[in-house]
Amino acid sequence: MSERFVPRVGGVMSADIAVPEHEKEMRFYSRVLSTGERPLWRAEDLMNNLGLPIIGLGRRAPEYESLPLQWMPHIQVADVGSSVARAAALGGKVLMHMKDDSGRSQWGVVLDPNGAAFGLIPVIPAEAVPPAADEDGPVGCIAWLDLTVPNADATRDFYREVIGWSVQEVPMTDGDEPYADYAMLGSDGNGAAGICHARGANAGLPPVWLLYLPVGDFEESLRRVEEEGGRVIKAVRGEFTYAVIQDPVGVYLALVPG
Numbered sequence: 001m002s003e004r005f006v007p008r009v010g011g012v013m014s015a016d017i018a019v020p021e022h023e024k025e026m027r028f029y030s031r032v033l034s035t036g037e038r039p040l041w042r043a044e045d046l047m048n049n050l051g052l053p054i055i056g057l058g059r060r061a062p063e064y065e066s067l068p069l070q071w072m073p074h075i076q077v078a079d080v081g082s083s084v085a086r087a088a089a090l091g092g093k094v095l096m097h098m099k100d101d102s103g104r105s106q107w108g109v110v111l112d113p114n115g116a117a118f119g120l121i122p123v124i125p126a127e128a129v130p131p132a133a134d135e136d137g138p139v140g141c142i143a144w145l146d147l148t149v150p151n152a153d154a155t156r157d158f159y160r161e162v163i164g165w166s167v168q169e170v171p172m173t174d175g176d177e178p179y180a181d182y183a184m185l186g187s188d189g190n191g192a193a194g195i196c197h198a199r200g201a202n203a204g205l206p207p208v209w210l211l212y213l214p215v216g217d218f219e220e221s222l223r224r225v226e227e228e229g230g231r232v233i234k235a236v237r238g239e240f241t242y243a244v245i246q247d248p249v250g251v252y253l254a255l256v257p258g
Helices: 023-033 080-089 153-162 218-227
Strands: 012-019 055-059 070-075 093-097 105-111 117-122 142-149 166-174 176-185 191-197 210-213 231-235 242-246 250-258
Touching: 023 055, 023 210, 023 218, 070 153, 070 210, 080 093, 080 105, 080 117, 080 153, 080 191, 093 210, 117 176, 142 153, 142 166, 153 166, 153 176, 153 191, 218 242
Parallel strands: 012 055, 070 117, 142 191, 210 250
Antiparallel strands: 012 070, 093 105, 105 117, 142 210, 166 176, 176 191, 231 242, 242 250
């Protein structure tokens, strides 16, 4: 997912959430994401440092009461209606399914059998993709996306059917026992997301889609998480440095150094 706004089946374009206590939540994300000498996110509106809307933090209006308190990635599919129907047939729950006046599906919001929420959108036309900007340093983006569940094999198959992702095994170990997690690939063969077993390094993580958002000053962002009423659930430093955090209303996400 090093490239942003790539039109492809299985590509993740953006993510959003509707939250209670919107002012408090806005302050939390503004403070946590806008660290470093050259912040990767704008504090005033949470757009990235190129002025692009990667994440959206909305108010929890009555029409969104059915949505869980999870960041929901928007994933491109070949046919929204077919993907919504397939998700329902495979044990998912359709929360929203928007159609135009002719009855053609425009977008949907679905819970997978584990309760993880995600959005389904059409493949974005190439002409609608923001032009590449001259980048001088890191840029705010969804650096990665993964889902940790008890049965990664069944979940892998659900998303393969619903999204159209292909699969690449990722060798893992739990003590001396080998097993495999899964990298889910978009239609261009590049990585789009990960689906992981809730064991080994991923034991104890919630069964929701975790957005990995880069920040300019990782340690300062973690300090602000707790200062602003959130919690650091897990912090790992080393070859792969990241932290899983919880915001003040209980929503999970992950931070990585930018």
